[in-house]
Amino acid sequence: MNRTEARKRAKELVAKMTVEEKASQLRYDAPAIERLGIPAYNWWNEALHGVARAGTATMFPQAIGIAAAFDEEMMKDIGDIIALEGRAKYNEQSKRGDRDIYKGLTFWAPNVNIFRDPRWGRGHETYGEDPFLTSTLAVPFIKGIQGDGEYMKAAACAKHFAVHSGPEADRHHFNAKATPKDMEETYLPAFEACVKDADVEAVMGAYNRTNDEPCCANKPLMVDLLRGKWGFQGHFVSDCWAVRDFHENHKVTETPEESVKLALDMGCDLNCGCTYQKLMNAYRAGLIDEKVITESCERLFTTRFLLGMFDKTEMDEIPFTVVESKEHLEVAHKAAKESIVLLKNDGILPLDKNKIKTIGVVGPNADSRVALIGNYHGTSSRYITVLEGIQDKVGDDVRVLYSEGSHLWKANASALSDPNGSDRIAEAQTVAEYSDVVVVVVGLDETLEGEEGDTGNQFASGDKINLNLPMPQRLLINSVLEMKKPTIVINMSGSAINLSKAENEANAVVQAWYPGALGGKDVADILFGDVSPSGKLPVTFYYSSEELPDFKDYSMKNRTYRYFEGTPLYPFGYGLTYGDVVCKDIDVAVKKASDGTLEGAEVTVTVANEGKVATDDVVQLYIKDKEYELAIPNACLCGFKRVHLEAGASEKITIFVKDRAFTSVDNDGNRKIFSKKFDIFAGTMQPDERSKELTGKTCVKAEIQI
Numbered sequence: 001m002n003r004t005e006a007r008k009r010a011k012e013l014v015a016k017m018t019v020e021e022k023a024s025q026l027r028y029d030a031p032a033i034e035r036l037g038i039p040a041y042n043w044w045n046e047a048l049h050g051v052a053r054a055g056t057a058t059m060f061p062q063a064i065g066i067a068a069a070f071d072e073e074m075m076k077d078i079g080d081i082i083a084l085e086g087r088a089k090y091n092e093q094s095k096r097g098d099r100d101i102y103k104g105l106t107f108w109a110p111n112v113n114i115f116r117d118p119r120w121g122r123g124h125e126t127y128g129e130d131p132f133l134t135s136t137l138a139v140p141f142i143k144g145i146q147g148d149g150e151y152m153k154a155a156a157c158a159k160h161f162a163v164h165s166g167p168e169a170d171r172h173h174f175n176a177k178a179t180p181k182d183m184e185e186t187y188l189p190a191f192e193a194c195v196k197d198a199d200v201e202a203v204m205g206a207y208n209r210t211n212d213e214p215c216c217a218n219k220p221l222m223v224d225l226l227r228g229k230w231g232f233q234g235h236f237v238s239d240c241w242a243v244r245d246f247h248e249n250h251k252v253t254e255t256p257e258e259s260v261k262l263a264l265d266m267g268c269d270l271n272c273g274c275t276y277q278k279l280m281n282a283y284r285a286g287l288i289d290e291k292v293i294t295e296s297c298e299r300l301f302t303t304r305f306l307l308g309m310f311d312k313t314e315m316d317e318i319p320f321t322v323v324e325s326k327e328h329l330e331v332a333h334k335a336a337k338e339s340i341v342l343l344k345n346d347g348i349l350p351l352d353k354n355k356i357k358t359i360g361v362v363g364p365n366a367d368s369r370v371a372l373i374g375n376y377h378g379t380s381s382r383y384i385t386v387l388e389g390i391q392d393k394v395g396d397d398v399r400v401l402y403s404e405g406s407h408l409w410k411a412n413a414s415a416l417s418d419p420n421g422s423d424r425i426a427e428a429q430t431v432a433e434y435s436d437v438v439v440v441v442v443g444l445d446e447t448l449e450g451e452e453g454d455t456g457n458q459f460a461s462g463d464k465i466n467l468n469l470p471m472p473q474r475l476l477i478n479s480v481l482e483m484k485k486p487t488i489v490i491n492m493s494g495s496a497i498n499l500s501k502a503e504n505e506a507n508a509v510v511q512a513w514y515p516g517a518l519g520g521k522d523v524a525d526i527l528f529g530d531v532s533p534s535g536k537l538p539v540t541f542y543y544s545s546e547e548l549p550d551f552k553d554y555s556m557k558n559r560t561y562r563y564f565e566g567t568p569l570y571p572f573g574y575g576l577t578y579g580d581v582v583c584k585d586i587d588v589a590v591k592k593a594s595d596g597t598l599e600g601a602e603v604t605v606t607v608a609n610e611g612k613v614a615t616d617d618v619v620q621l622y623i624k625d626k627e628y629e630l631a632i633p634n635a636c637l638c639g640f641k642r643v644h645l646e647a648g649a650s651e652k653i654t655i656f657v658k659d660r661a662f663t664s665v666d667n668d669g670n671r672k673i674f675s676k677k678f679d680i681f682a683g684t685m686q687p688d689e690r691s692k693e694l695t696g697k698t699c700v701k702a703e704i705q706i
Contacts, residue, residue: 062374079144121462124494128538180669350529
């Protein structure tokens with residue numbers, strides 16, 4: 001069903017409703033209208049990395065881990081699986097009259113906010129710090145969820161529009177101030193791609209204000225840009241209880257009724273929260289015209305018709321047996337393997353179990369299920385921790401010794417004499433002494449980095465106060481390294497951590513993110529060489545947060561790899577493999593239309609695996625404007641492609657760079673091509689000095705003129 005037909009049917013149905021009935025449908029928990037045959041519908045459902053909070057579902061790595069895979073095709077597969085499992089669950093629940101929260105077909109994902117500061121607790125819900133990468137991954141994910149059939153499989157939602165990335169503790173009253181240049185250059189591109197390239201069905205506003213106006217009632221963002229310039233046709237939903245913040249925290253209105261009026265007038269169709277329960281009060285007081293209520297109601301029912309909720313469709317026959325099916329779990333394993341980033345390896349990896357008699361596994365995340373799952377997760381029928389993955393991998397051939405080593409961040413209640421919570425350090429050292437190799441598994445989990453309100457910890461409402469691991473874990477790492485045994489440090493976190501101690505003294509360092517319910521198996525597959533690691537960092541790992549501007553400063557100066565003026569610990573785009581993939585040459589063919597306007601460029605690169613192990617790797621293209629003084633200061637990602645090469649093999653690949661990559665943004669927020677001369681780099685990393693230092697490789701470069 002196309003939007004025109006769905007809109008027509010929505011108008012016809014809404015025309016039969018009373019104003020009270022229309023108003024009731026603008027709540028996320030919309031009640032039934034029995035006289036019109038309209039069942040109750042709860043719009044609130046989550047699917048950040050698998051169907052969430054609705055029982056059993058396939059659980060993929062957390063979003064930041066999926067981003068590290070740099071795999072467009074897989075993103076569409078994941079979206080498709082989410083839609084299939086969501087449909088299967090919806091079919092069964094609707095059949096049984098269960099229309100509760102998290103049971104619908106409107107998924108409030110993806111989160112395409114830019115992870116501008118590593119302290120932000122919700123950053124692991126995003127695809128990282130780069131607008132191009134975020135856009136390129138979000139579009140196929142949305143297309144996978146929504147499908148291209150007669151009816152929409154499920155509805156995706158791009159959130160949180162548009163300038164939102166902490167601090168969590170201040171989000172209900174915070175005013176994010178961003179220049180027109182930073183808006184167009186960093187904060188808006190992913191949302192624009194979701195609307196224009198993926199036709200996303202919904203957009204969710206953020207809690208905070210952006211440039212003085214609440215994000216869920218922001219005329220420049222919602223009216224002028226989203227529905228105006230971009231032509232968005234779907235529905236707009238508030239973040240949960242964000243409209244209440246208008247009068248309680250932002251103080252831009254004085255009453256709930258005034259907040260309802262402001263939100264509706266700006267085009268916020270659906271209220272997640274309680275404020276639209278005051279909608280009829282506002283209507284009776286003359287604050288709201290019925291036509292505004294009608295328009296929002298029609299938009300919402302357009303979505304429901306597009307989803308086939310009032311028709312018999314082929315998707316009604318999707319069986320519950322697709323949920324957590326073998327095929328879906330295989331994709332989850334693929335995603336986890338591709339997401340894991342090898343940060344350091346002195347040759348200790350991959351491990352050869354035939355040469356090891358005893359392996360020690362220590363650390364608070366070694367046997368933690370919570371560290372597998374991230375936030376906004378579903379339920380798995382099985383979990384495999386890193387410890388269990390290693391145990392399963394070596395079987396009875398190798399003895400596995402285990403010690404928790406320390407608690408995640410606080411002291412054990414039984415260790416009152418030790419405020420650092422290091423009551424298992426002696427045991428961890430004993431394990432190290434008796435082992436041929438030690439695997440230390442540290443990091444965070446959703447109780448330490450996450451959303452305001454969901455956490456109660458030493459950090460600030462889900463945000464990190466700095467980039468260090470909690471003190472008990474730092475003591476643990478130091479104590480194990482003191483034993484001078486071959487040591488591998490695995491960090492499980494959704495954000496950048498200062499791993500400089502491990503980088504300097506451990507034999508190998510692995511970033512495993514939150515790899516999903518079965519992720520321990522995939523970590524073990526990497527450690528023992530069944531799979532070569534191939535993930536790349538979607539964020540910069542800094543040495544310290546002291547190198548960065550104030551957390552509340554939304555200027556992009558000295559933030560992310562595109563603007564950072566210092567030297568990172570691990571750069572964006574960095575990640576090692578067990579092979580040795582190099583880009584040997586580069587050829588760029590500029591493409592122009594018949595009228596002379598630039599269409600883009602075809603970049604052809606010869607890629608060779610000069611190592612002894614077959615591997616995947618990610619060829620990355622970066623562009624640098626050589627003339628325009630206001631261009632982004634560092635080379636920027638403009639294309640990438642995942643490749644697989646057998647040992648000794650080489651091939652030519654072509655990546656198309658769109659004309660947008662050649663544009664820059666002036667101080668007034670105008671985007672256009674200002675220059676004629678550009679450098680384009682190709683490599684398995686970005687063309688910075690730190691990447692060269694860590695890998696011993698350089699990118700190939702082409703100087704072009706358009």
